[in-house]
Amino acid sequence: MALTDPATEASRTATRPEKGRSLWTDARRRFLRNRAATAALAVLVLIAIFAFGGGFVAQYERDYVDFTLIGINASKGVPSFETGHYFGTDAEGRDLFARTVQGTRLSLLIGIVGSLVAVVVGTLYGAISGYLGGRVDSVMMRIVDILMSIPFMFVLILLLVIFGRSLLMLFIGIGLISWLGMARIARGQTLTIKNKEFVEAAIATGVRPLTIILRHIVPNLLGIVVVYATLLIPEMIIYESFISFLGLGVQEPNTSLGSLISSGASQVLNGGGEPWQLYFPLFFFVATLFAFFFVGDGLRDALDPKDR
Amino acid sequence: MLTFILRRLLVAIPTILILIVISFVLMFAAPGGPFNAERPLPPDVMANIEARYGLDQPYAVQIFNYVKNIVLHFDFGPSFKYRDQTVSGLIAQGFPVTLTYGTWAFAVAVVFGVALGVVAAVRQNTWVDYLATGSAIGASVLPNFVLGPLLVLVFTLWLGWLPAGGWYGGQWQYVILPVAALATSYLAAIARIMRSSMLEVMNSGFIRTARAKGLPMRRIILRHALKPAILPVLSYLGPAFVAMITGSVVVDVFFSTGGIGQYFVNAALNRDYSVIMGVTILVGVLTIVFNLLVDILYAWIDPKIRY
Numbered sequence: 001m002a003l004t005d006p007a008t009e010a011s012r013t014a015t016r017p018e019k020g021r022s023l024w025t026d027a028r029r030r031f032l033r034n035r036a037a038t039a040a041l042a043v044l045v046l047i048a049i050f051a052f053g054g055g056f057v058a059q060y061e062r063d064y065v066d067f068t069l070i071g072i073n074a075s076k077g078v079p080s081f082e083t084g085h086y087f088g089t090d091a092e093g094r095d096l097f098a099r100t101v102q103g104t105r106l107s108l109l110i111g112i113v114g115s116l117v118a119v120v121v122g123t124l125y126g127a128i129s130g131y132l133g134g135r136v137d138s139v140m141m142r143i144v145d146i147l148m149s150i151p152f153m154f155v156l157i158l159l160l161v162i163f164g165r166s167l168l169m170l171f172i173g174i175g176l177i178s179w180l181g182m183a184r185i186a187r188g189q190t191l192t193i194k195n196k197e198f199v200e201a202a203i204a205t206g207v208r209p210l211t212i213i214l215r216h217i218v219p220n221l222l223g224i225v226v227v228y229a230t231l232l233i234p235e236m237i238i239y240e241s242f243i244s245f246l247g248l249g250v251q252e253p254n255t256s257l258g259s260l261i262s263s264g265a266s267q268v269l270n271g272g273g274e275p276w277q278l279y280f281p282l283f284f285f286v287a288t289l290f291a292f293f294f295v296g297d298g299l300r301d302a303l304d305p306k307d308r
Numbered sequence: 309m310l311t312f313i314l315r316r317l318l319v320a321i322p323t324i325l326i327l328i329v330i331s332f333v334l335m336f337a338a339p340g341g342p343f344n345a346e347r348p349l350p351p352d353v354m355a356n357i358e359a360r361y362g363l364d365q366p367y368a369v370q371i372f373n374y375v376k377n378i379v380l381h382f383d384f385g386p387s388f389k390y391r392d393q394t395v396s397g398l399i400a401q402g403f404p405v406t407l408t409y410g411t412w413a414f415a416v417a418v419v420f421g422v423a424l425g426v427v428a429a430v431r432q433n434t435w436v437d438y439l440a441t442g443s444a445i446g447a448s449v450l451p452n453f454v455l456g457p458l459l460v461l462v463f464t465l466w467l468g469w470l471p472a473g474g475w476y477g478g479q480w481q482y483v484i485l486p487v488a489a490l491a492t493s494y495l496a497a498i499a500r501i502m503r504s505s506m507l508e509v510m511n512s513g514f515i516r517t518a519r520a521k522g523l524p525m526r527r528i529i530l531r532h533a534l535k536p537a538i539l540p541v542l543s544y545l546g547p548a549f550v551a552m553i554t555g556s557v558v559v560d561v562f563f564s565t566g567g568i569g570q571y572f573v574n575a576a577l578n579r580d581y582s583v584i585m586g587v588t589i590l591v592g593v594l595t596i597v598f599n600l601l602v603d604i605l606y607a608w609i610d611p612k613i614r615y
Binding site: 142145146149150151153154155157158159160161162163234238241242245246247248258261262265268269278282285286289290293 | 464
């Protein structure tokens with residue numbers, strides 16, 4: 001259409017209801033304009049596809065030992081499409097592709113579980129503490145202070161040693177630590193929100209405190225909670241890989257990026273000629289962390305009301 | 309000031325007790341005792357062993373004795389796995405090593421981190437600034453257990469400059485790589501914090517006044533800007549200390565320095581509860597004491613704080 005009738009154009013814009021721009025549409029626009037963050041998000045999607053779909057591509061099970069390669073691992077275990085070992089094999093002759101897929105998946109799961117716990121427990125804890133204020137607040141926050149000053153990695157390892165090194169225990173341990181920082185942040189934000197008019201109005205109309213927290217406070221915390229939860233994921237991934245690096249994490253046949261990096265590193269440092277055993281897990285580890293940091297950063301720029 | 313310190317101590321002591329109780333409760337909750345072997349021991353032998361380690365007493369008595377021995381004799385009890393070793397003995401062997409490179413790493417991270425942050429802020433948007441901010445991002449995706457292998461790969465295997473591990477009484481060649489592996493990411497974090505707080509201070513009124521008076525830049529930075537700008541770094545030191553002491557476990561294991569972390573991991577692999585507990589409690593106490601010191605330092609430097 002070359003020409004538009006100015007009259008109909010005007011009436012169209014007039015009748016179309018003005019669409020409000022919510023916080024979230026605004027934030028999405030700002031996020032998409034941030035090129036580093038969108039690229040990181042794309043990388044993250046690829047990594048997730050790799051972690052959750054890679055199992056269909058892998059030619060071997062993660063704990064299948066390829067006996068044909070024994071003794072000639074360094075020359076025949078190299079990454080290649082012909083043998084079906086896309087990432088080569090590890091020192092025991094197991095398919096590194098399948099193992100990296102599984103390790104990456106475990107890392108992502110740990111990160112997501114940890115930050116979910118933080119979102120649910122930490123947000124509620126912080127919101128309740130901040131909203132109630134006074135003595136309850138200071139007791140609740142003192143508890144967080146005390147828990148935070150305990151070197152949790154040691155307690156977590158103690159936990160794993162005593163109750164066995166299972167995936168469930170790892171999730172529980174990570175969940176125990178992750179919510180503390182979130183609680184502090186949510187509380188701080190709640191303190192500023194609770195003096196706003198809409199909360200006063202809710203109090204005046206007789207809404208119960210718990211409902212106020214859930215309906216009026218928590219939704220307004222979401223922006224900062226999302227940002228912090230995203231930045232928490234790489235932290236949780238590092239925790240888990242740290243434990244696995246020491247050999248105290250999940251047990252075989254399960255594996256994790258931390259233990260893959262550990263065995264790859266010892267392979268390389270003992271003069272082994274199989275450096276891919278370090279490079280592939282290391283690449284996925286670093287790429288995952290990088291992507292999460294940039295996405296978190298982009299989200300902060302998009303959602304943080306201070307930087308408008 | 310004295311009441312402030314006393315009040316902080318009042319918080320610190322229950323924290324330590326909570327830590328001890330948590331570790332103890334975990335240990336009691338453990339499925340199977342520490343001496344359950346694959347072939348069960350005869351009951352009278354078992355009773356003897358339990359009496360030797362005081363495990364036949366009520367839990368409350370055990371906790372009380374444990375705390376009493378730590379406080380009075382710095383005695384964390386015997387190791388459950390190595391009959392001739394006490395936990396305190398293991399700590400005495402490993403702790404000096406960890407302390408040596410830990411102190412170095414901490415000093416390097418703080419001194420160079422602060423310096424890098426100041427330079428980056430003063431020369432904003434130059435290559436120093438980009439280096440500082442860029443390395444801060446890089447360091448946050450390279451935790452010490454990744455950095456350690458990479459350092460050894462470069463400096464030992466490729467360049468052949470430094471040994472890959474060992475301690476040998478702490479000769480300087482053996483100290484450098486552990487210190488670098490431990491310090492780098494905190495150096496970067498401190499530089500980033502210092503940079504942003506320094507930028508804020510340099511744009512404030514009293515710095516403008518100092519510049520208007522015609523003071524030389526060096527004097528402005530050292531005398532006027534540094535003190536207020538360093539406060540956020542101070543409050544980061546507590547978490548950094550915890551992270552470093554945790555990271556030292558990786559350094560000990562990876563570089564075989566013979567520090568406390570190596571005993572800790574071995575104990576964890578052998579289910580040697582008393583060693584794990586002893587180390588955990590020691591680390592907890594160190595952390596709490598360190599946090600206390602940081603708080604006192606903070607209150608001393610920041611005139612705005614009320615105590």
